[in-house]
Amino acid sequence: MATKLIGERIKRKEDPRLITGTASYVDDIKLPNVHHVAFLRSIYGHAKINKIDVSEARKLPGVVAVLTHDDIKGVLKPMPCVGGVPDMHTPEHYPLSGGKVRFVGEAIAAVVANDRYVARDALDLINVDYEPLPVVVDMEKALEKGAPLLYEEYGENRGFTWKISGGDIDKAFQEADRVVKLRLVNQRVAPIPLETRAVLAQYQDRGVEGELTVWTSTQIPHGIRTSIAGMLNLPEHRVRVIAPEVGGGFGCKVDFYGEEVLIPYLAMKLKVPVKWVEGRRENIQATDHGRDQINYIEAAVKNDGTVVGLRVKVLADMGAYYQLLSPVIPTLTGLMMCGPYKISNVSMEVLGVFTNKMATDAYRGAGRPEATYLLERTMDAIAAELNLDPVEVRMKNFIQPNEFPYKTATGLVYDSGNYQAALQKALDHVGYTKLREEQKKLREQGQYVGIGISSYVEICAFGPSAATATGGWESATVRIEPTGKVTVLTGSSPHGQGQETTFAQIVADGLGLTMEDITVQHGDTAVVQYGIGTFGSRATAVGGTAVYLALQKVKEKATKFAAHMLKVDSKGLVFRDGKIFPENNPEKSVTLTEVALAAYLAKDLPPDTEPGLVATAFYEPKNFTFPFGTHIAVVDIDPETGQIKFRRYVAVDDCGNIINMLTVHGQVHGGIAQGLGQALYEEVVYDENGQLLTGSFMDYCIPKAHHLPKFELDYTVTPTNVNPLGVKGVGEAGTIGSTPAVVNAVIDALAHLGVRNIDMPLKPEKIWKTIKEHAPKKGPIIVA
Amino acid sequence: MKQVIQVTINGKPRQDEVEPRLLLVHYLRDVVGLTGTHIGCETSICGACTVLLNGAAVKSCTILAVQANKGEIVTIEGLATNGKLHPVQEGFWERHGLQCGFCTPGMIMAGVQILQRNPNPTEEQIREGLEGNLCRCTGYQHIVEAIQYAAQKMRT
Ligand code: FES
Ligand code: FES
Numbered sequence: 001m002a003t004k005l006i007g008e009r010i011k012r013k014e015d016p017r018l019i020t021g022t023a024s025y026v027d028d029i030k031l032p033n034v035h036h037v038a039f040l041r042s043i044y045g046h047a048k049i050n051k052i053d054v055s056e057a058r059k060l061p062g063v064v065a066v067l068t069h070d071d072i073k074g075v076l077k078p079m080p081c082v083g084g085v086p087d088m089h090t091p092e093h094y095p096l097s098g099g100k101v102r103f104v105g106e107a108i109a110a111v112v113a114n115d116r117y118v119a120r121d122a123l124d125l126i127n128v129d130y131e132p133l134p135v136v137v138d139m140e141k142a143l144e145k146g147a148p149l150l151y152e153e154y155g156e157n158r159g160f161t162w163k164i165s166g167g168d169i170d171k172a173f174q175e176a177d178r179v180v181k182l183r184l185v186n187q188r189v190a191p192i193p194l195e196t197r198a199v200l201a202q203y204q205d206r207g208v209e210g211e212l213t214v215w216t217s218t219q220i221p222h223g224i225r226t227s228i229a230g231m232l233n234l235p236e237h238r239v240r241v242i243a244p245e246v247g248g249g250f251g252c253k254v255d256f257y258g259e260e261v262l263i264p265y266l267a268m269k270l271k272v273p274v275k276w277v278e279g280r281r282e283n284i285q286a287t288d289h290g291r292d293q294i295n296y297i298e299a300a301v302k303n304d305g306t307v308v309g310l311r312v313k314v315l316a317d318m319g320a321y322y323q324l325l326s327p328v329i330p331t332l333t334g335l336m337m338c339g340p341y342k343i344s345n346v347s348m349e350v351l352g353v354f355t356n357k358m359a360t361d362a363y364r365g366a367g368r369p370e371a372t373y374l375l376e377r378t379m380d381a382i383a384a385e386l387n388l389d390p391v392e393v394r395m396k397n398f399i400q401p402n403e404f405p406y407k408t409a410t411g412l413v414y415d416s417g418n419y420q421a422a423l424q425k426a427l428d429h430v431g432y433t434k435l436r437e438e439q440k441k442l443r444e445q446g447q448y449v450g451i452g453i454s455s456y457v458e459i460c461a462f463g464p465s466a467a468t469a470t471g472g473w474e475s476a477t478v479r480i481e482p483t484g485k486v487t488v489l490t491g492s493s494p495h496g497q498g499q500e501t502t503f504a505q506i507v508a509d510g511l512g513l514t515m516e517d518i519t520v521q522h523g524d525t526a527v528v529q530y531g532i533g534t535f536g537s538r539a540t541a542v543g544g545t546a547v548y549l550a551l552q553k554v555k556e557k558a559t560k561f562a563a564h565m566l567k568v569d570s571k572g573l574v575f576r577d578g579k580i581f582p583e584n585n586p587e588k589s590v591t592l593t594e595v596a597l598a599a600y601l602a603k604d605l606p607p608d609t610e611p612g613l614v615a616t617a618f619y620e621p622k623n624f625t626f627p628f629g630t631h632i633a634v635v636d637i638d639p640e641t642g643q644i645k646f647r648r649y650v651a652v653d654d655c656g657n658i659i660n661m662l663t664v665h666g667q668v669h670g671g672i673a674q675g676l677g678q679a680l681y682e683e684v685v686y687d688e689n690g691q692l693l694t695g696s697f698m699d700y701c702i703p704k705a706h707h708l709p710k711f712e713l714d715y716t717v718t719p720t721n722v723n724p725l726g727v728k729g730v731g732e733a734g735t736i737g738s739t740p741a742v743v744n745a746v747i748d749a750l751a752h753l754g755v756r757n758i759d760m761p762l763k764p765e766k767i768w769k770t771i772k773e774h775a776p777k778k779g780p781i782i783v784a
Numbered sequence: 785m786k787q788v789i790q791v792t793i794n795g796k797p798r799q800d801e802v803e804p805r806l807l808l809v810h811y812l813r814d815v816v817g818l819t820g821t822h823i824g825c826e827t828s829i830c831g832a833c834t835v836l837l838n839g840a841a842v843k844s845c846t847i848l849a850v851q852a853n854k855g856e857i858v859t860i861e862g863l864a865t866n867g868k869l870h871p872v873q874e875g876f877w878e879r880h881g882l883q884c885g886f887c888t889p890g891m892i893m894a895g896v897q898i899l900q901r902n903p904n905p906t907e908e909q910i911r912e913g914l915e916g917n918l919c920r921c922t923g924y925q926h927i928v929e930a931i932q933y934a935a936q937k938m939r940t
Contacts, residue, residue: 011877018885019873019892021820021860028819117805194824194832194886194920247822247886248920280825496884496921662880669923670883697829697918705914705924710907734923 005505005515009662012501013515023245026198026215027277034200035064037263037276038119040109040126041285042101045356045690046148048131049099052109056125062118065270066126067110067262069098076265077231079258082469083325088160088352091151093321095258095265100133102150102320103356104692105285107258112266112274135690139294139315139353150320150354159318159352160327164334166409167345172309176300180382185759186370188292188317188684189677190694191363192702193217195247196278197287199259201267213240214264219249219493220533223470224260225525231261232268243523246495250674251362252288253495254535255324281695289684290363292317293330295374300345301382305393309345312337312374318352319359325366325469326359327352332367332459338408339375340419340457340628341397346409356690362535364674364735365458372456376740377757380453384751390453390744391432394423398455412459414626415720415728418654422716423455426630426652429714435634443752448637448771449647450749454741457628460729461722462536464621473620474538475531476546478507478554480613482600484578484593486511488520488550491531492543497731498663499539503547505659506725510551511558511592512575529616537627537729540659545723546619553615561595561613564606625720625728629653631672631737633745639775642768644680644746646709651737654716656728664730665713671734672711677703678735679742683761750774789853793818794862802849809833811849812859820860820889824918831917834890835859841897843916860889863896871934872896881930883921891917895931903939907932 017023054066078092097106109126113119134148141147142157150157173179200215212234218224221243229236246253259276267274278287293316300309316330334348379397383390399406401418408414432451439449463472475491488503504518511517521527534543555575562580563570566588574583581589595613598604602611634647651668658664681701685693694700719726739760746762747755753774758766786801793816800815807826812818812835821844824832828846835844836858863870872895875881882888891914898905898913905913910928919927 012880014885015877015882018882018888019860019869019876020864021818021889023885024819025822025886027823028813030814030817030819116810117803192920194830194884194918195822196824246884248884250920277823280827280830498883666880666883666922666926669925670921671923673923674920696827697825698827702918702920704918705911705928706908708911708924711923711925 005509006659007661010501010505010515010660012498012663013504014498014500025195025245025247026200026217029200029215029244031202031273034273034275035112035114035270036116036119037266037274038111038123039107039282040123041282042104042106042108044101044130044132045104045135045137045686046133047101048133049101049108050129050131053127054109057111057122060118060122060125062115063111063113063122065112065266066122067096068108069094069096072096073098076261080227080256081322081324081326083328085160085162085327085331088327089151089154091321095262103358104690105282105358106320107286110262112270135356135688137355137357137686137688137690139317139355142353142355150356157354159354162331162350163348164410165347166411169309169311169345169347172345173300176308177303178301180299180301180378180385182297182378182381182757184295184297184374184377186291186293186295186373187760188289188360189363189682190284190289190684190700191250191252191287193248193250193252196280196283197253197257197259198277199263200273200275201264202273203268203271205271209238211238212264212268213242215242215244216260217246217253218243219253219495219535221493221523221525222491222530223533224256227256228261228264232265240526243493249495250364251290251366251535254362254533255288280697284695284700285692286358288323288361288363289319289358290360291370292360293333293370297374297378299378299382303386305382305386305388305396307341307343307382307397310337310343312348314348314350316350316352317355317357317360319355319357321359323359323361326361328469329360329362329367333370335410335412336368336371336459338410339372340399340455342399344409357686364671365732368458368732369675369736369739372454372736373740376454376744380744380747381756384756391423391427394453394455395420413623414457415623415722416718417457417626417628418716418718419455419457419628422628422652422654423630425714425716426632426650429650429652429712430632430634430648448639448749450635450637450745450747452633452741452743452745452748453630454737454744455630456737457626458732458736459624460537460627461541461621461625462538463624471532473532473618474543474546475529475616475618476543476550477529477614477616478547478550480554480558480596482596484591484596486513486518488518488547489528490520490522490543490547491528492539493523493533494539495534497534497539497667498660499543502540502659502663503544506544506547507551510555510575512577512579513592537731541625541723541727541729542619542621544659544725544727546617548725549617549619550615553617554613557615558592558595558613560606560609561599562590565590565595565598621722623722625656625722627653627655627728627730627733629733629737631741633741635745635749637746637749637767639771642764642771644762648712649709650712651734652714652716653730653733653737654718655730655733656719657717657726658715659727667730668713668734669711671732672738673703673708675735675738676708676742679739679760680762681707787850789850791852792856794858804848804850806849807845808847808849808852809844812844818859818861822886822889824886829918831890831894832887834893834917836893841893860892863892870896871937872899872931874937875930875933879926879929879933881922881927887917887919891919891927895934898931899935899938904935
C-alpha cells in the first residue's frame, strides 16, 4: 500500500462546516409546524405514584397532548436490554413510568406543545400524588438484609451474579508469600457530551405506506432503526434514522432510550413533526452514567513482587434498571483483569446491584478503565508493601514481547504487544531515575512530589460477532462516480473522531487520489448500507478495515477496465496521481476519470465484467485488538491547601499503525482529560434520599482548560495482525491510562506519610484531610 | 405581550417581534435561523452559546432577546469575511482544535475576545481566558494551540 497520506498529520475534512457554524445537529434541523416535548420527571428517588392529574396541563393553549404511562400501556413495549448475563433479574421499564418511580429524573409524563416554552410551562400544571418510599443509594447497604427493595418481587437488590476464573486461585493463595488487599471505589461519573441527547421525528403518511424519519443524536443509527421498527411494529424499510452531526457521545449514545421511541410514536400519533431536546439537568439525571463499582481486591504475591493470583469481588451499581448494555459492562472488567501482566490464576465475582439511581452503561472505556484502575492501584500497593519500585513490580510481571499471541487466564488472546518498550519510553521521557532522586530531596525539604505510573492494555475493536451483543462487524462501500470522484459510505457513525478524514486517507492512498477527491458519508440509514456504529474504539480498526476491503474490490475492477483500455496485462498496474499505469511503463496510462467514465458508459466492457465501479464489504474481525501503553503523571501537592499541580504528564500509547497523527493526538488528549476528570473532579452524587446533588455544571465539574496540564505524547508502534491495516484503535486509551496514573501520583506524593489509598475524586479537601490525619507530629506541616 | 426589537446581526439590520421572555440564543437559533450558536447548558457555564454583543463575548443563553435591542451581534456565521476564515477559525482547523464541534463556535468567539484583549497571550492566559467555555472532547491543548496560531497570524 502506498503511504502518502496514511500516517501523516492531515487537517480534517469535517472541520469547515463545524468552524463556520453551518453544521447541523438535531436541534438545528427546522421542520415546519414542529411541536416540542417536555418531560415531567420524578422528584423522588423512590416513590409510589398514586395519581397523576394532567387535566390543567392539557388546557393550556398550545398544548396538544399530555401523556402518562396509562397512555402507552399496551401500546409501547418495554425497553430492551441486549447486554444481558445469565440468570439475571430483568425489570421492565417504559418510556414513561407508572405505578412506581425508582430514581430522580425518571420520566413520568410527556407534554407536547406548539412551542418549547409552552411545553415547559405545562409541566408546572401537572399534579402528581407521590407516596415516598424508603431509598437505597449505597450498594453495600442495598445488599444488606432488610434494605429497602427496588423490586419487591425479587426479594433482593442483587440483579445478577457473574463469575470468571482461570488457573487455580486457591493454590495461588496457598503458595503466596503474602496477600495484598485493597478496597477501591470507582465512583459514578457522567459522560456529559456537550450536545445533550435530542430526537426529532416526522411521519409522512403516504396514503398507503407511511414513512417515519427520525433524527437522533446517536452512535448507532442502524441499531436504532431496527429497534424503533420493532418497538412500533413498523416495517424496517419504512423507517429512516439519521444521526446528523453528533456533539459527542462517549458511550452514552450507544444506547436506545425511551425518548427515541416515544418521540417517533408521538409524531405518528399527532401527525406533526415532534422534537425533544434534552436539557443539561435532564442529561445529568437521565442519560447513562458510567463506572460506579466497588472493588475488593486480594493479590497473592511473592516477596520478589511476582503476582501469582488475583481475586476480586466487584459490586457494580446498575442503578434502578438496565439500559441497553448495563449488565455486560462490568463483565469487561472481569475479562481484562489480567491487564498487561502474566497472572495465571484469577477469579472475579461481579454482583450487579439495583439502587435508586440512574442506570449505568457504557462510558468511554466501559469496564476496562475499572480493570486498569484496580490493577494499577494494586501494583502500586504491592510495591509499597514490599518496598519495591513500582517500575520493578510492573516489569517483573509483564507479559514478554516474545510471548504473543498470548492467552490470558480469562481466555482472551492478546494479538501483539511490547509493554516494556512503552513503559521504558515513558520513563525516559520523564527522566525517571533523576526524578526519584529529586523527589527524595524535596521530601526532606517538606515538599510533596508524587510520580504515578499506569501501564494498561485494553480490549478494542469490538469485535468478533460471536462475542458482541449485536454483531461486531462493520460495512463500507467505495463508489467511484462517473467523473472519477469517490464516495465512501461507512457503517461507522463518527461523532467527533474524524473518520471522514481518516477513511478518505485510506481511500485516497489506495486510488492515488487527493483528499479533495473523496467524500465519506455516514449516519443516514437511507444512504448507508446497514452498519453497526462507532464505539469501543472500533471505527478505524473495524470500520476502516471494511473500507480497505471495499477499496481492494473496487480497485480490482478498475484494474480490469484499465488493463482492457491500455491493452496490457492487469498484473503490475498501479494507481498513482489520478492515473493507472504499468509500474514499469508510466508513460502508458489512463486516468481514473477515464476508467470511471468507461465503466459507466459501458460501451466497451472487459470480458465478464459488469458496468459501474462500486464495491461493498462487510468485515468480520477474527479477534479483538489490544492496544496498550504507559502514562506517567508527576504532581506537586500543596500541603497547606491539598491543591494538586501537575509537573508533567507523559503518555506513551501504542495503538498499532497510525492513520492520522493529528486525530490520534486529539483522541489521546480528550481521553486523558476525561480520565483525569474522574481522578480529580468528577462525581455524580446522590444524597441518602436519592436526591441528585450534582445536577448542573455548577456541581458536576468537568475539567476546564486551566485545570489541565500540557500533555506530552509519544508512541510506540506494534501493529496488529488482526486486520490488514495493522491498526488497533485509540478512542479510549487516554481515559483508561490516565485515571490510575494521576491517583498513583497523588498517593505516591503522600506515601511517606503512610497513605495507601484515597478514593476518587481526589478533591483538595479530601487530600488536605488525609494529610492532616497522617502528618507526623513534628515536621514542616502544621495543621490546626 | 410581544415587543419589537431592532438588532444588527452579522452586519445586517433586522427587526422582530419577540416575547419578552425569549432568550437571545433561542431568538438567534429559532427566529433568525442562525443555528451555529449552540446550547450546552442554558445556565451560563459551558459557553457553547457565546456570541459577540457590541464587541463583548456574552453568553446568549443568559440574555433576553429584548436586552439585545439596538445591539450589534456577531455570531459564528458572521466571523468569516468575504469567504475568508477568521484567523481563529483557521487556527482551529490547522491545529485540530475541535472534534465533535459542538463547543467550537463558542470557543472560537471566546478566542476572538481573548485576542482582542491581549494580542500576545501566554499559554496560561489563554487557558484562563477559556474559563467560561467547556469542551468535553479535546482536552483543550489543541484549542490553546489554535488560539496561539491565530495570535501569531494576526500579529504578522
Ligand atoms: S448554553 Fe449558554 S453557557 Fe451553556
Ligand atoms: S469538540 Fe466536542 S465539546 Fe469541544
